[in-house]
Amino acid sequence: MKEMELNSILNANLSKQRWVDQISKNFKDEVGVDVSDVPVCVFNVSKAISRFKPEAYVPQAIALGPYHHFETHLYQMERYKVAVVKAFLNPGQVLSFEPLVIDRLRKIDPMIRACYHKYLDLDDDTLAWIVAIDGLFLLYLFRNHGELERFIPKKLLNYAILYRDIMVLENQMPLMILNEIRKILDDDHSNGDSELLSMLRGFCEVYSPLKLCCDLDYSDKTATSYLHLLDLMYHLIVNNQSPKQASKQESWHREIDDDDREIAKKHHVIGNMGTIMELGEQLGKVRRVGKAINVILSIPWDKISSLLGFGKKLDKDDGDDHPRVTEIEIPSVSSLSKYARINFNCTNGGIRDMKFVVTEATLYLPVITLNTYSEVVLRNLIAYEAAISRSAMELAQFIDLMSGIIDQEADVRLLKGKGIIEGSMTNKEIVDLFNGMNMTNVHARSNETVEQLNEYYNSRPAIKAWKFTKKRMRGSRKALTVMLTVLACILMIVYSFCEVYGCPKLFNKIT
Structure with a gap:
């Protein structure tokens, strides 16, 4: 029962009542809002992807949208976002902000929620205020690129982190919402869609790691042709290709390379043989029975057993805390x-x-x-x-x-x-x-x-020769290792015996 409560989207009685109120409100509305055509576009990053570097998928300085809005380490930026929004609006829009913007966003609340993959445990008013403030902040940022110094203290303003946070998937603001806010405040602007798309394209050009396609026709596109900023950047990257090059949609597969394992095994064998040779030198210095016995007892029989395949095999799995990164099978x-x-x-x-x-x-x-x-x-x-x-x-x-x-x-x-x-x-x-x-x-x-x-x-001839040699040696390496190990052990025992009891017919003693 406790596990079910932990995994539940509802974490308190208030949340349960809020869910009932939302369902009841939507059910009783005479004219509902059709959300069947509204695509889900702001996703939670799955643990299968984020587990290798979870900090790369969450904002560090600023929250945009409802997912991370109330996290304490991000909430200090809220007052500065409000200051930016007030500078973006004219005095009349500031005075009539709630009836002008918030009430309009309340009416499309189901459409806003439909954009998010995760259940939003927020009432209509809270969600409307969040997307209104964050949406206007982004519109100001896109229109006045790099002009936040007069709103945010220098010790808190780091553009690299700010722009990094803007590109986080869970921090995306749907362009449907941005466009709706823009139309509320600037409904007489005939080129609004193309202007917004042009601003977003300019932002992508600066911060995209790959070149973008250059045939984007702003007159033929609307801001809602793309789902959000990350979606726009993604399609501009993927659709960038030379006219003569046909689109290829293929995938690659890789398993863990065996070469590193072969090298590791080789060093393991050499290391153990080196240990045996060092013991041989120690045995050569033995002059008494007691010391001979001590040396024999000090032989690392666990390592020898490991070489012979009788030892315990170590688990190479690092566990869930340190997941192993895999790559495709290809040379460097x-x-x-x-x-x-x-x-x-x-x-x-x-x-x-x-x-x-x-x-x-x-x-x-x-x-x-x-x-x-x-x-x-x-x-x-x-x-x-x-x-x-x-x-x-x-x-x-x-x-x-x-x-x-x-x-x-x-x-x-x-x-x-x-x-x-x-x-x-x-x-x-x-x-x-x-x-x-x-x-x-x-x-x-x-x-x-x-x-x-x-x-x-x-x-290539050199690679073929190496792979041929490796293949031939793979089957004989274990047998050769066993033979050399057994031979070394026999020689050590015989030498120790002769050093103690004397074997004049086998060894000439040096006086």
């Missing part, structure tokens, strides 16, 4: 360049223009700009794509590829030298970013570009 940039002589070049288009040209041995990638806020933008774009996509996840496919080919700083330096990676992030920060991005398409079909890269790489 350095390996592709060094061992397969694959070149890298940037394309003028977007993620749909990414391709590997076998005849040129060249991988073409779109230019990606990485700054302080870029990781949060990318993660929330992918989270949004996962929430709306039922087929190929094109942006996630590109990020999966970048995460697969970037393993170390040398990979970043090579891509920067080719003009593929730009921005202010350091090489280490970029490596950490992509190494921390979990593969999103676990069950998706393989991508043609990745398959071509792997096929080309594996066909």
Whole structure:
């Protein structure tokens, strides 16, 4: 019973009564508001996505919309949002704000709630005030880009964090609401939709990590053609492609690379054999029976048993507290360049223009700009794509590829030298970013570009020779290890016996 209460959307008797009041009000309305055409667009980020870096999916400085509105560490910005809104309105609109704006928003309350994936435990008045203040704050920000110093103290104003928070999925304000507020206050403006869309496009151009498509016709589009700012940025990124390049909607699959495990096993065997050799040296110094027995007893039989396969196998799973990041199966940039002589070049288009040209041995990638806020933008774009996509996840496919080919700083330096990676992030920060991005398409079909890269790489003579050797040694390595271990143990025992009791026929004593 307690578990059901914890998982319930209702957390108090007041909330239960509020739910009854809302249902009763909607049921009794003679003229209801049709919400069947209102798409859900502000989603909660699932734990499967957020568990790798949960702080990237929640606001740090400012709450926009109802999801995080009453969190204590964000509420200090509320007074400054109100100050910005009052500056945005004329004196007459400030005096008549409630009948002019709030009452209008109350009438479309069901439409507002329909935009949010999560149940909103708020009454009509509270929700109307939240979206009114936050919506007007965003309209001011988009219209007067970077002019908040006269409202917010410098110690609290950090534009990088502010713009980062604006791109968080759970912080999105539906454009349907923004457009409704704009029309309430500026209903005589004939070009309002195109002006709003132009402002949003300008914001996306500044903060998008990837280039946007340039054929957006403002005269043919309305502000409500897109669901919110993140949705606009997402579609401008995905739809950016060269005219000659056909759209490809494929997915990539990767399992954990075996090479690192093989290297780890090799070092494990070498380390244990080194221990045995050190013990052999110790046995060579033994001169008395007591010491011989002590040395034999000090032999790490647990390690030897582990080599022989009799020891306990350690659980390599880090548990839920430290989830393991997986990547697609593909060599790194350095390996592709060094061992397969694959070149890298940037394309003028977007993620749909990414391709590997076998005849040129060249991988073409779109230019990606990485700054302080870029990781949060990318993660929330992918989270949004996962929430709306039922087929190929094109942006996630590109990020999966970048995460697969970037393993170390040398990979970043090579891509920067080719003009593929730009921005202010350091090489280490970029490596950490992509190494921390979990593969999103676990069950998706393989991508043609990745398959071509792997096929080309594996066909190189040096790689074929290495894989052949590794395959042949894989079956014989355990037998060889067992044989060497047993032989070393026998030699140590015989040598210890002869050192104590003497074996003149086997060893010539050095005097």
